Amino acid sequence: MFNDLSSPAALLATRRSGKPRDMVAPGPDADQLRAILSAAMRVPDHGKLAPWRMVVIEDRAAFATLLQNAFKAARGTPDREDVAAIDQFARQAPTLVAVLSTTVEPSKIPAWEQRLSAGALCMNLVTAATAQGFVASWITGWAAFDPHVLRALGGKDGDRLAGFIFIGSAGQALEERPRPVYDDVVRHWP
Structure with missing residues (x-):
């Protein structure tokens, strides 16, 4: 185990991301994925708007084609290196979930607060996994x-892709990265 799962506090204090290209099977099965996605939804959501959607990307070949076409529409024909990078992105890790930020308008809840809820959902998803x-x-x-990718995943005008969450098993030991120095990023007021 690469993270300390002995308590919620230990999990949060030791959690770190894995590189999607290093993730291997198994990924979560259907019941585990449902539990992960259900836990992800338990985020701050002022107004109970659920201003986010999750899309489990199952057909990775079709997703690779979507990305190739989106790249071509935005930037022209991809070269061989671009094609390889796009294909790797689309196919890495056993499980892939796209998270859409879908603000509800009109609403008394500011769009910024709704977008923060989508970001919180992404972090909950990573932590639940x-x-x-x-x-x-x-x-x-x-x-x-990319607007083509957003629309293909069900996004509408005003929506945004909060990101892609890759989930799998560690194919190698996770590396610790430098973390911010507490006193550099925390201050007390007044």
Whole structure:
């Protein structure tokens, strides 16, 4: 086990992301994935708007084609390196979930607050996957900002892709990365 799952506090204190390209099978089965996605939904959501949607991407070949076509529409014909990178992105890790930020308009709840709820959902999803014994990673990249990809995944005008969550088993030991120094990022007021 790469994260300390002995308590919720230990899980949060030791959680780290895995690199999607290093994730291997198994990923979560249908029941585990349902539990992970259900836990992800338990986020702050002022107004009970559920301003997010999750799309489990099952057909990775079709997703790779979607990304190739979106790249071509936005940037022209991809070269061989682009094709390989796009294909790797589409097919890495056993499980892939796209998270859409779907603000509800009109609403007395500001759009910014609704978008924060979608970000919280992404973090809950990553943490819930970790709590189930998997590794996960939240990635954006160009595809998260491409309107063709957004629409193909069910996004509408005003929606945004909050990111892609890759889930699987660790194919190698997770690396710790430098973390911010507490006193550099925390201050007390007044």
